[in-house]
Amino acid sequence: METSQILETIRMIDEENLDIRTITMGISLLDCIDPDIQRACDKIYQKITTKAAHLVEVATAIEAEYGVPIIHKRIAVTPISIIGAATDATDYLPFAQALDRAAKKVGINFIGGFSALVQKGYQKGDEILIHSLPQALSQTEFVCGSVNVGSSKSGINMDAVRDMGEAVKAAAALSPLAPAKLVVFANAVEDNPFMAGAFHGVGEADVVINVGVSGPGVVKRALEKVKGEPFDVVAETIKKTAFKITRVGQLVGHIAAERLEVPFGIVDLSLAPTPKVGDSVARILEEIGLETVGTHGTTAALAMLNDAVKKGGVMACNQVGGLSGAFIPVSEDEGMIAAATSGALNLEKLEAMTAVCSVGLDMIAIPGDTPASTIAAMIADEAAIGMINNKTTAVRVIPAVGAKVGDNVEFGGLLGRSPVMAVNPASSADFIARGGHIPAPIHSFKN
Amino acid sequence: MRAVLTVIGRDKVGIVAGVSQTLAELKFNIVDMSQTIMQDNFTMMLMCELPATTIDFEQVRGRLNELGQQLGVQIRIQREEIFDTMYKI
Numbered sequence: 205m206e207t208s209q210i211l212e213t214i215r216m217i218d219e220e221n222l223d224i225r226t227i228t229m230g231i232s233l234l235d236c237i238d239p240d241i242q243r244a245c246d247k248i249y250q251k252i253t254t255k256a257a258h259l260v261e262v263a264t265a266i267e268a269e270y271g272v273p274i275i276h277k278r279i280a281v282t283p284i285s286i287i288g289a290a291t292d293a294t295d296y297l298p299f300a301q302a303l304d305r306a307a308k309k310v311g312i313n314f315i316g317g318f319s320a321l322v323q324k325g326y327q328k329g330d331e332i333l334i335h336s337l338p339q340a341l342s343q344t345e346f347v348c349g350s351v352n353v354g355s356s357k358s359g360i361n362m363d364a365v366r367d368m369g370e371a372v373k374a375a376a377a378l379s380p381l382a383p384a385k386l387v388v389f390a391n392a393v394e395d396n397p398f399m400a401g402a403f404h405g406v407g408e409a410d411v412v413i414n415v416g417v418s419g420p421g422v423v424k425r426a427l428e429k430v431k432g433e434p435f436d437v438v439a440e441t442i443k444k445t446a447f448k449i450t451r452v453g454q455l456v457g458h459i460a461a462e463r464l465e466v467p468f469g470i471v472d473l474s475l476a477p478t479p480k481v482g483d484s485v486a487r488i489l490e491e492i493g494l495e496t497v498g499t500h501g502t503t504a505a506l507a508m509l510n511d512a513v514k515k516g517g518v519m520a521c522n523q524v525g526g527l528s529g530a531f532i533p534v535s536e537d538e539g540m541i542a543a544a545t546s547g548a549l550n551l552e553k554l555e556a557m558t559a560v561c562s563v564g565l566d567m568i569a570i571p572g573d574t575p576a577s578t579i580a581a582m583i584a585d586e587a588a589i590g591m592i593n594n595k596t597t598a599v600r601v602i603p604a605v606g607a608k609v610g611d612n613v614e615f616g617g618l619l620g621r622s623p624v625m626a627v628n629p630a631s632s633a634d635f636i637a638r639g640g641h642i643p644a645p646i647h648s649f650k651n
Numbered sequence: 652m653r654a655v656l657t658v659i660g661r662d663k664v665g666i667v668a669g670v671s672q673t674l675a676e677l678k679f680n681i682v683d684m685s686q687t688i689m690q691d692n693f694t695m696m697l698m699c700e701l702p703a704t705t706i707d708f709e710q711v712r713g714r715l716n717e718l719g720q721q722l723g724v725q726i727r728i729q730r731e732e733i734f735d736t737m738y739k740i
Binding site: 452 | 655657685687689694696708709712727728729730732733734736737738740
């Protein structure tokens with residue numbers, strides 16, 4: 205028995221918040237397509253509740269046997285716009301309600317895939333889905349939506365960017381939490397296990413298990429032991445820690461897939477924070493030597509962290525996928541909340557950070573009177589960063605109705621809380637009103 | 652199936668006796684053990700061979716938690732693979 209290793213593992217779980225953030229079952233709904241929306245909804249409910257009947261039970265058993273907390277059990281499905289296109293429906297709310305019912309039946313806490321992929325243009329179901337988003341997200345409890353508006357290969361659909369600005373605003377007007385369940389992507393990945401942006405890509409197997417790991421606290425603690433050492437040592441320490449964290453994800457995913465008798469897809473090597481003290485990505489960046497996250501040097505520190513996490517994790521599992529890197533949501537990270545509250549972290553710096561990490565502007569409260577065109581312009585900026593840098597970017601901002609800059613907004617639970625952050629007041633309305641398509645960049649022509 | 656049992660807490664009379672008696676009742680065979688005092692904490696690790704029949708881990712954990720409370724220590728049980736996975740390629 206390697207007693208020091210046993211004690212280290214126990215310390216990681218008990219004191220440093222090592223956990224499996226999510227086991228996400230991807231389920232294809234392509235075989236549920238039906239011209240009659242009610243029949244399609246019945247088939248969807250049937251398929252999800254059959255395939256995922258034992259998901260929660262299996263995850264709970266693994267948790268008990270191995271002593272590793274598995275925080276979320278979730279489901280991702282085929283983008284609903286594809287399923288909806290076969291029907292004559294002009295509103296996809298019934299699909300969202302069927303997904304919500306299925307989620308409740310199997311006992312999971314989020315189901316993703318009320319989604320559309322529109323990077324190059326709208327098909328029949330896409331526009332209907334986008335227009336259904338505000339109602340779908342505000343009238344259901346567990347349904348998450350996402351729309352991919354751009355990619356490195358196809359450019360950016362600026363009509364969709366405009367429409368998504370409107371959709372975010374409309375969702376916020378209906379329910380304060382609805383925008384937290386809506387992600388606007390560029391270069392969305394088809395095997396992402398993390399919400400709210402998870403959906404099951406059409407190229408995936410019928411049913412698959414994907415796992416998202418976590419563990420910012422473990423990385424922070426490891427870095428405390430190399431204070432003042434050069435960056436080579438910092439990067440190496442992060443790699444070694446990421447390896448160990450990812451191995452746990454590989455083990456848990458492997459066992460879950462085996463017991464559920466479905467293929468094991470990917471491990472998403474992410475550092476996903478929570479609002480809990482000791483579970484923050486911001487505090488890792490500060491441990492690297494920044495007084496407060498958001499100050500000069502933050503982008504470089506994050507770039508190194510993101511890369512080292514990937515390098516450490518890649519060898520630890522069979523297949524890597526999803527977003528894989530460091531997440532920087534504001535409201536879900538205790539250190540980010542503190543920095544945003546003190547004014548050290550602003551939207552402009554966050555945008556720069558999204559150029560080097562695995563996600564985008566995430567869980568940021570903005571004033572409720574922010575125009576839809578300004579939100580759309582934020583989406584365009586993020587999509588451009590993703591398109592040019594061949595990476596996933598996203599926007600999940602929450603217009604806080606009735607709140608102004610500096611007010612605090614509570615989302616509750618793991619969604620945390622956020623100060624309302626300042627948005628540039630100058631108008632982007634004419635820019636967004638143009639619509640059309642931003643062509644794919646020159647480096648997309650790789651064939 | 653093997654599992655690692657860790658017992659951590661303030662040292663007192665009867666911890667080893669209490670733990671090993673419970674394990675015997677559960678028909679868990681102790682195949683390896685180590686015990687030390689770390690930072691004033693009694694720290695014991697036991698490698699156990701579990702009976703081949705299906706084990707209800709929730710029930711076992713409940714029983715060990717109860718015992719831990721009686722003895723004033725924390726008792727954890729985890730299947731061996733979690734430790735192997737992290738440190739071996």
